[in-house]
Structure formats: C-alpha cells, structure tokens
Amino acid sequence: MSEKKSLTKAGDFHPEVLKLFDRYVHGLLPRRGFLKGAAVYATLAGASAAELLDALNPRFAQAQKVAPADPRIKTEIVEIDSPKGNGKVRGLLARPASASGPLPVILVIHENRGLNPHIEDIARRLAVDNFIAFAPDALFPLGGYPGDEDKARELFGKLDQTKTRADFVAAANYLLALPGGNGRLGAVGFCYGGGVVNWLAEQTLEGPGGKPAHLDVGVPFYGAAPPLDKVADIKARLLLQFAGKDERINAGWPAYEAALKAAGVRYEAFVYDGVEHGFNNDTTPRFDQAAATLAWERTLALFNQALRG
Structure with missing residues (x-):
C-alpha cells in the first residue's frame, strides 16, 4: 500500500x-x-475505501463555532402546529440574549439528514449576528435526527415530501408572527434545504391576521431549481450560491436563470470556482474556507440590507 x-x-x-x-x-x-x-x-491515498468514507463524514465537534450555552444567545426547542403537514414541527429557536427592538427572522433549512449539530450551529451563528433563527427538523415525525448520518439519510427517504414541505411553510408562517421579530423573513438552506428555499420563494405564506405574505429574502446554497412554471410567483430577493464542481445541481441553473430573468425576479448568483458541493459545511473535507467565508459574508450582507429597518 x-x-x-x-x-x-x-x-x-x-x-x-x-x-x-x-x-x-x-x-x-x-x-x-x-x-x-x-x-x-483507495490505494492512491494509502487508505482503505472505508477509511476514505470515514474521512469524508462530518466532524461536528471540531467545527462548532457557537456553543449551545454561549452567553451571547438564548436557545430553546419549540414545537408549532402544522395542520397541513405532519401535525407538528419541532426545531431549534435561537436569538440574541439581548436585543433592542424587533429583529429579522431567518428560517434555516438543513440538508437531507435532518437537524444535525452543524445546522444547529448555523442557527446559533445567526443569533450571534443579531438575527432570530429557527431551524426545524424535518425528521421530527420519524423521531427526529437520530445522531447518525447514515441512519438520518435512511429515515429521510421515508418522509412524505408533500407533508414535509407543508411543515416548512408552517415554520415560515410561525416566524412571520413571532414576538420579537420585525415581520421580515429570510431563509437560508443547504443542498436539500437550498432546494426548499427555492421552492418556498414561490409559495404564498400566511402573515399575522391571516394576510397573504411572502418570503422576503432567500439564500439557497447549491439547491435544486424549483418548478419553473411557478417562478413568476417569486416575490423574494434571491442570492444563489453554487459550487463550481457541482455538475448535478449546476445542470439545472441555466433554465432556472432564464425563468428568473423572464419573470423579473431580483436575484444575484455566484459560482465559486474549483469547490465542491457542500463547500460551506465546515464539518467535512469538502469545506472550502475562502469560498465559504465569502459566501457567508454575502449572505449576511443581504440579510442585513434587506431585512432590517
């Protein structure tokens, strides 16, 4: 070897x-x-195939940036009703420990493994940056994130995606009326979650008093395109983040971009050359520090510009 x-x-x-x-x-x-x-x-790396797989799997503790007990934030697990979905939505709500005035609210949508420690950390990072963030767990109807990525992926395939997407709509509606929120809603999602952000941007939500509402800002990271015949319904500003080496997701971008342009949707798109799908996830070797830093700076800048005031 x-x-x-x-x-x-x-x-x-x-x-x-x-x-x-x-x-x-x-x-x-x-x-x-x-x-x-x-x-x-495997022999080229001096490793077995199993060792390659282990090396590619996430290291949550090593990448944690904001501890659950960080005094700068307050967190709690909340459950909300989802009558058109799975009945209940459960997730992590994170907010600054002290805030002056109402704050923007951000829906954080995970990858296809449910609410794992990395996505919880993303929600806490947003709270440190003076947002209220809610990260639901799509696996809650099946017992929640099981603490094992392989088991989580297996469970994810058993979800009724129609009900799951209704759960994310329920979560968005909850945030629009959340005490302490300013009524402005952003969403950020990764991989599967990026696709949900694209889809959520097309949906009519329910604001306080039952009034129709929409997502204000959506930031999908390497997310699949939504149904193109509904793109004209998008009212949100979009910031789309792509990995240069992500052939699978990038294949759908030209048609999606054409639909966005035809509908007059306000958007920006960035392709980070030479990086892999999942480049923002700092728990795995696919993480790229330079691309992730720039992409997150752009994300926060848009949320601050469009959701405050």
Missing part, C-alpha cells in the same frame, strides 16, 4: 471519490456501492 496521505480537504481525494460520495450522501448510491467504487482509488 502507498504512503498514507492527509485526508482533511477535498484536494486530498481523487475527484472520482468525491463524485461517488456526492451520489452516496444524496441517496443515489448505497454504501456498498461507494465502497466498491472508492476501492479503485
């Missing part, structure tokens, strides 16, 4: 291994299929 290499960043893996991993984490390839395909490239 060749000398073992460092396996801490995307460049340490053969590109085909990263493609296999992308298919694996999105349920397009079983674990056995990943291990079989990765074995061809």
